[in-house]
Amino acid sequence: MFDSLSAKLDAVFKKLSRHGILRPEDVKTGLREIRIALLEADVHYKVVKEFIQNVESRAVGEAVLKSLTPAQQIVKIVRDEMLAVLGKPAPVDTSASPAIIMLVGLQGSGKTTAAAKIAKKFKKEGLKPFLIAADLQRPAAIDQLEHLAHEIGVGIYADKESKDVGKVARQGVEAGKRSFAKVIILDTAGRLQIDGALMDELDILQKSIRPQETLLVVDAMAGQDAVNVASGFQEKIGIDGVIFTKVDSDARGGALLSLRMVTGKPVKFIGVGEKSDDLETFQPERMVSRILGMGDVLTLIEKAEEQWTEDEARDMEAKFLKAQFTLEDFMKQIKMIKKMGSLSTLLKMIPGMPRDLDVDEKQLVRVESIIQSMTPRERQYPGIIKASRKKRIARGSGRSVAEVNQLLRQYEMSKKMMKKLGKGGQNAGIPGLFQ
Numbered sequence: 291m292f293d294s295l296s297a298k299l300d301a302v303f304k305k306l307s308r309h310g311i312l313r314p315e316d317v318k319t320g321l322r323e324i325r326i327a328l329l330e331a332d333v334h335y336k337v338v339k340e341f342i343q344n345v346e347s348r349a350v351g352e353a354v355l356k357s358l359t360p361a362q363q364i365v366k367i368v369r370d371e372m373l374a375v376l377g378k379p380a381p382v383d384t385s386a387s388p389a390i391i392m393l394v395g396l397q398g399s400g401k402t403t404a405a406a407k408i409a410k411k412f413k414k415e416g417l418k419p420f421l422i423a424a425d426l427q428r429p430a431a432i433d434q435l436e437h438l439a440h441e442i443g444v445g446i447y448a449d450k451e452s453k454d455v456g457k458v459a460r461q462g463v464e465a466g467k468r469s470f471a472k473v474i475i476l477d478t479a480g481r482l483q484i485d486g487a488l489m490d491e492l493d494i495l496q497k498s499i500r501p502q503e504t505l506l507v508v509d510a511m512a513g514q515d516a517v518n519v520a521s522g523f524q525e526k527i528g529i530d531g532v533i534f535t536k537v538d539s540d541a542r543g544g545a546l547l548s549l550r551m552v553t554g555k556p557v558k559f560i561g562v563g564e565k566s567d568d569l570e571t572f573q574p575e576r577m578v579s580r581i582l583g584m585g586d587v588l589t590l591i592e593k594a595e596e597q598w599t600e601d602e603a604r605d606m607e608a609k610f611l612k613a614q615f616t617l618e619d620f621m622k623q624i625k626m627i628k629k630m631g632s633l634s635t636l637l638k639m640i641p642g643m644p645r646d647l648d649v650d651e652k653q654l655v656r657v658e659s660i661i662q663s664m665t666p667r668e669r670q671y672p673g674i675i676k677a678s679r680k681k682r683i684a685r686g687s688g689r690s691v692a693e694v695n696q697l698l699r700q701y702e703m704s705k706k707m708m709k710k711l712g713k714g715g716q717n718a719g720i721p722g723l724f725q
């Protein structure tokens with residue numbers, strides 16, 4: 291998402307930076323191009339209008355900071371104004387015991403998936419979650435939530451026979467309290483469109499269980515419609531925040547930039563994939579950095595930390611430095627990269643990486659399959675892999691002997707480099723660094 295907007299904004303900024311001094315007409319042209327880029331990314335026209343007005347008045351009125359070039363100054367103003375549009379981070383209120391979160395939204399927006407993702411997130415944070423399946427419209431939704439609850443190891447209340455949604459919700463809350471849950475998450479029914487019956491049902495639910503937060507789940511793929519849906523829900527039942535799903539898709543994403551201004555409510559989470567781990571707390575600063583192509587090192591570091599414990603990292607570093615790095619370790623790393631998401635997504639978060647980077651994801655899979663076809667001894671001592679072993683490994687992995695050779699060469703090269711790095715450190719005598 292936002293790839294095309296990022297590329298366009300980047301082009302505008304590059305063009306501006308070619309001028310040492312910015313004349314008013316350069317700024318005007320730049321702003322016109324930014325306006326078009328935002329509209330093309332599906333940002334709501336009212337939001338675009340106000341945004342451009344704010345940037346323009348600041349660009350004209352503000353004293354130029356000495357440390358910045360005029361073009362950088364514009365980037366800074368655009369960044370500040372984008373942050374203003376998105377508002378401050380708004381964490382979910384979990385102060386009540388238990389805190390009840392009710393998820394609402396249209397069918398297919400990702401409600402049931404989001405319920406499980408949120409439960410998993412709170413579980414990781416040590417706040418005991420509990421799920422209630424209150425989507426009685428779609429029997430499959432109950433099964434889906436039960437399956438997910440089981441998978442992530444979280445308690446759930448469901449009653450497939452009942453038609454009384456208020457009663458199901460109340461009994462669910464009681465069951466959650468009995469199991470000492472700290473956060474209770476309720477999945478509700480959706481429809482293809484907003485209709486009176488759905489709103490009545492949600493109203494009953496809100497009155498029956500008085501949730502601390504009613505969160506609306508909207509789908510990035512809905513484009514501009516996501517904003518209309520959000521205003522509809524806000525008007526009819528009142529919401530406390532939004533969960534914006536399918537950010538990993540190639541949707542244009544402008545709705546994300548419009549929701550707060552149009553509904554007055556913050557985006558609290560974003561869904562970035564189909565798995566139960568694919569949920570991020572929405573961080574406006576990070577999103578803006580991503581859009582403006584400054585990279586997102588923070589998210590990258592956080593992801594790595596989540597997947598790889600500090601001990602494992604230290605262990606791997608020691609191996610690097612002593613050049614004891616085996617093919618087994620190589621494979622561990624590949625697995626970790628795969629867990630963290632796609633390689634191209636990770637690389638794009640690094641500042642300075644080209645946005646249109648083309649990474650051959652399949653290469654990872656190929657390398658992994660070759661290593662998997664080796665015996666543990668071969669992975670530990672790759673030196674023993676001679677012609678006949680190479681042939682066997684190639685056959686086992688469905689790759690060619692040339693590819694096996696290439697992998698072994700790459701491995702040897704990285705080992706040599708690590709050895710050099712380790713020695714260099716010791717020779718340089720940097721205290722405490724390479725002990």
Ligand code: GDP
Binds near residue numbers: 397398399537538560
């Ligand atoms: P519900 O009808 O609102 O409960 O929607 P579901 O939770 O059943 O989700 C509908 C579809 O969207 C499913 O196929 C999900 O796997 C998918 N989905 C949900 N969230 C995301 C997301 O963040 N990214 C992607 N790519 N797919 C998602």
